[in-house]
Amino acid sequence: MMRILFLSLFLAGCQPLLSQTCCSGGVPLSNNLGLPNEGGGSLTLGLNYDYNNLNTLNVGSDKLDDDSRLRNTNSLLLNLGYSFTDRLSVESLFTWVNQTRTIAQFGNENFTETTGLGDAVLLIKYAFPEVLGGSSVLNLGAGGKIPLGKSDLTTEEGVQLNADLQPGSGAWDALGWMSISKNLGFRPSATLSGSVTYRYTGKNDSYLNNTAVYEFGNVLQANVGYTDQFLLFNTVFNPGLIVKYRKADSDEIDTTTLPNTGGEWIFIRPELLAKITPALTLSTRLEIPIYSYVDGTQLTPTLRFSAGLSYTFKKSTVLNP
Template structure:
């Protein structure tokens, strides 16, 4: 009884002092899946930097006039993909994350920071060409999120930080991923694409020094977008515009829903890819929230920016280089 009372007071204190957890402040795993299959024997590596700024406080869909809370997540993302055949491929995503939280109230500032290796994702994918006629590809993938990151970091005073500030989740998740793309007949350089990712989260059974069980909410994310290709100054560029929808269920502690977690978001995401060489591509995208509805009161994303390099290596090219 004493343990339950202490735990309830702890949660209440965290919500009052830190003004709630948020569902969009962690490592952007689902955002960075889906390396293309470039043919049997191809190996693709991507290195990206992701900046996520959360400085908007919402109650439901209403934006509150309060900018005293700031969450910033900086992530380094390493993708690697290998095509076993023209249809089967493997993909892995490894992460490093730095998170800060600043609360300024009544002339006082509360600052928290964590950093370290984050969780990783492993996918097995299968591509089916020409599902919607020529120039179309349908992809299906299944995999897991592995809890590589620490989930028990503490403050300098020795208190364990809440789950939303930990580099890792402490749980194994199941992932399902579908995507489809179709070249447009009226403009051969243009592509219409869509994808959906579903993450069924597992339980962190060692939360708060093995005194509780924490489970992040399941997440579904869909994207639909248009990309094109142009030649500018003898360089191939691919601009695109993506509409993204994300829904997160409420987190749970001891199987009970945690207040002020979960919600729905709609983002507009302009993208730009530049072909530096035939095998090296620079990628960038800016994600701007268009609509959000959160359960209770939460910080929601204000701005997100991602940029990085993707390198494509063909197996036969690597062998020729070695010889």
């Protein structure tokens, strides 16, 4: 009985803060999966910086004229990928995250910041070439999210911060991933591609000093895009335009659905890759929301930018699948 009373008081007291939350405000794990298979025996290292700005307050799909709330997430993402054969590969993603939240009301400003190691991802992938005819590849992957990051950080007063501000989730998740691409016959340098990622979230059994169980909502993300290629200053450039759909279910605490969590988003993402050398690639992305529907009242993404470098080490002798 005391536990139920405590949780009820906690949820009531946090209601003003929960309206600031957003299930698009954390570490961008799904956005950064899908390293290419560069051939058997190849090792790819990638380092990316991701900036996510949330300064748009929505009720459903309606934007409110209110700029008193601001969320920023800065992430460093380390990708490691190894190809055992031309078809079988493994990929891992390690994260470091800095999150800030600013609430300015009635002449006062409340600022909260968290920094630390985030969760990691391990994904095993297998490629099926020519599923849609020549110059096409279907990739399937399965893996999980490993809860390396802390999920029990507190304020200076000793109050544990909300789950959406923690560097880690405190839960193991299951991940499924699929991508497909095909070169277009009328223009051999152009590629049409799509990908789907589904994250089935686990439960954090030690939330609020082991007094509650917290579960982020399951997440579905789908991308479809067009990329091309051109040569300029002896450098190969790959411009692309991606449309991204993301759906997140509502979070739960002790099987009780939390208000102001969950929603659907559509983004448009222009991106540009440059092959500085055959092994070194520079990539940049700009992600802009074109549609947002949130459950209740939430801060929702305003702008996202990422940039990074990847380097591929190849064996002199390529293994056959």
